Amino acid sequence: MTELHPDRAEHILREVFGYERFRGQQGEIVRHVSAGGDALVLMPTGGGKSLCYQIPALERDGVGVVVSPLIALMQDQVEALRQNGVRAAYLNSTLSTEAGREVESRLASGDLDLLYVAPERLLLPRMLERLANARIALFAIDEAHCVSQWGHDFRPEYIRLSVLHERFPAVPRIALTATADEDTRQEIVERLGLEGARVFVSGFDRPNIRYRIAEAGGDARRRLLDFIREEHPGEAGIVYCLSRKRVEAVAEWLCEHGLNALPYHAGLSAELRQTHQARFLREEGLIMVATIAFGMGIDKPDVRFVAHLNLPRSVEAYYQETGRAGRDGLPADAWMSYGLQDVITLRQMQAASEADEARKRLERHKLDAMLALCETTACRRGVLLRYFGDPFEAPCGNCDNCLSPPETWDATTAAQKALSCVHRTGQRFGVGHVVDVLLGREGERVRALGHDRLSTYGIGGELDEAGWRGLFRQLIAHGLLAVDLEGHGGLRLTEASRPVLRGEAHLHLRTQSRPPARRARARSE
Ligand code: ADP
Numbered sequence: 001m002t003e004l005h006p007d008r009a010e011h012i013l014r015e016v017f018g019y020e021r022f023r024g025q026q027g028e029i030v031r032h033v034s035a036g037g038d039a040l041v042l043m044p045t046g047g048g049k050s051l052c053y054q055i056p057a058l059e060r061d062g063v064g065v066v067v068s069p070l071i072a073l074m075q076d077q078v079e080a081l082r083q084n085g086v087r088a089a090y091l092n093s094t095l096s097t098e099a100g101r102e103v104e105s106r107l108a109s110g111d112l113d114l115l116y117v118a119p120e121r122l123l124l125p126r127m128l129e130r131l132a133n134a135r136i137a138l139f140a141i142d143e144a145h146c147v148s149q150w151g152h153d154f155r156p157e158y159i160r161l162s163v164l165h166e167r168f169p170a171v172p173r174i175a176l177t178a179t180a181d182e183d184t185r186q187e188i189v190e191r192l193g194l195e196g197a198r199v200f201v202s203g204f205d206r207p208n209i210r211y212r213i214a215e216a217g218g219d220a221r222r223r224l225l226d227f228i229r230e231e232h233p234g235e236a237g238i239v240y241c242l243s244r245k246r247v248e249a250v251a252e253w254l255c256e257h258g259l260n261a262l263p264y265h266a267g268l269s270a271e272l273r274q275t276h277q278a279r280f281l282r283e284e285g286l287i288m289v290a291t292i293a294f295g296m297g298i299d300k301p302d303v304r305f306v307a308h309l310n311l312p313r314s315v316e317a318y319y320q321e322t323g324r325a326g327r328d329g330l331p332a333d334a335w336m337s338y339g340l341q342d343v344i345t346l347r348q349m350q351a352a353s354e355a356d357e358a359r360k361r362l363e364r365h366k367l368d369a370m371l372a373l374c375e376t377t378a379c380r381r382g383v384l385l386r387y388f389g390d391p392f393e394a395p396c397g398n399c400d401n402c403l404s405p406p407e408t409w410d411a412t413t414a415a416q417k418a419l420s421c422v423h424r425t426g427q428r429f430g431v432g433h434v435v436d437v438l439l440g441r442e443g444e445r446v447r448a449l450g451h452d453r454l455s456t457y458g459i460g461g462e463l464d465e466a467g468w469r470g471l472f473r474q475l476i477a478h479g480l481l482a483v484d485l486e487g488h489g490g491l492r493l494t495e496a497s498r499p500v501l502r503g504e505a506h507l508h509l510r511t512q513s514r515p516p517a518r519r520a521r522a523r524s525e
Pocket residue numbers: 019020021022023026043044045046047048049050051
């Protein structure tokens with residue numbers, strides 16, 4: 001094994017790559033892997049993952065073998081390395097047989113520092129044979145989240161990469177990904193046999209983004225319009241909506257109110273999508289109203305705000321979508337408005353999905369985490385980053401909760417009334433009806449069902465309609481009420497509601513209808 005000089009990595013960093021210093025945890029990761037340790041590196045795109053295996057590959061004897069599913073990027077990476085004087089090559093299906101043979105013979109003669117290989121190629125018995133005869137510095141498994149069967153990028157070949165660990169137990173492995181949620185991380189560790197690997201999570205904070213999440217009391221569209229007019233006039237932004245219909249309607253409505261907005265969703269022709277996307281990138285101050293179909297691979301540095309008119313289905317989605325704001329590092333806003341109906345719709349979609357139990361449980365868990373982020377009274381950035389395992393010292397001073405700490409109230413009694421009213425009405429009715437009963441309204445339906453004779457009829461004078469709806473949203477968000485599967489939005493009690501009903505648990509909730517903190521136009525930094 002190579003003798004390790006403490007400053008050798010930094011020497012390579014400067015001499016080969018031309019950088020002054022390591023960024024974030026790079027130095028520590030390089031030291032760990034160069035010394036022969038396994039690592040799992042979670043860093044956002046652009047964070048600087050490549051150096052984490054490239055430098056150890058140069059420091060250690062033998063060739064660093066990089067597994068990557070992104071064939072299109074291999075060539076660029078290898079080209080860039082060659083320009084820095086690194087002996088690099090790649091093996092994938094785009095290479096001619098002859099060119100492939102040449103690379104293989106360079107591998108055999110120890111003439112390579114780094115070899116990029118597509119996973120299916122690496123797993124060929126012949127290839128594994130060749131590697132067994134070569135001296136290998138390390139294995140780097142890029143885009144490691146591809147082992148996750150539940151992710152969008154699942155690659156069956158990735159699961160078979162456990163063979164590396166079995167056939168080459170002495171070779172250090174470093175797995176890298178930008179997907180950092182706990183479930184994916186665990187799957188990577190299990191499937192790739194990385195139980196002993198050190199985990200490095202870093203770089204997920206986007207300090208220039210101000211997070212704001214407000215519950216949609218009243219007209220969310222109107223609030224969005226006010227937000228754009230007051231804080232981002234003439235600036236570029238993205239507005240995410242759940243459905244194509246809503247996208248069309250919101251884009252049209254914003255245009256009617258004098259803003260420059262375009263729709264984008266998968267229902268538009270490819271040509272129109274292309275045109276709108278090109279305009280968004282090229283023109284200044286355009287607002288793209290879009291479904292989540294928009295944004296992949298969009299690199300526009302001066303997006304000043306990302307707004308959500310619906311609840312994203314997971315914290316990962318929220319982070320990724322809001323992350324499209326402020327790539328230039330200047331102040332940007334992540335603004336979201338969500339309401340009772342969002343929570344109900346997502347819960348129902350989930351309950352009604354055809355997925356198996358394990359997957360449903362995972363999705364429920366993801367939505368719960370998203371709802372917890374919405375309802376928290378703590379620093380949003382803290383909750384967001386800790387979800388990814390990025391240790392972060394809250395408060396951040398740049399989220400709504402930090403800027404104007406939310407008030408809370410003791411909602412125990414009100415929650416007890418709400419829950420017992422759900423119970424008394426037979427756990428079949430939706431929020432609207434239960435609120436009618438609580439408020440003692442004399443609708444025909446209430447009377448026909450005899451609900452005006454219930455003990456909970458008219459006991460809810462302390463809150464108005466909006467107040468009760470908000471409370472129900474929070475109860476559903478906190479898992480104290482479940483929404484039925486049939487699609488009528490009928491509410492049921494859950495295990496978690498019992499302690500509250502019995503008076504054994506107290507419930508403190510954020511006070512409703514707090515206007516979100518504004519970013520002062522005159523920036524005082
Ligand atoms: P990732 O693979 O995490 O998306 P890359 O490894 O491609 O990120 O790095 C992103 C960019 O940051 C590249 O342009 C790279 O040259 C640059 N970079 C990485 N590390 C450093 C560093 N220590 N100093 C300066 N620039 C760096």
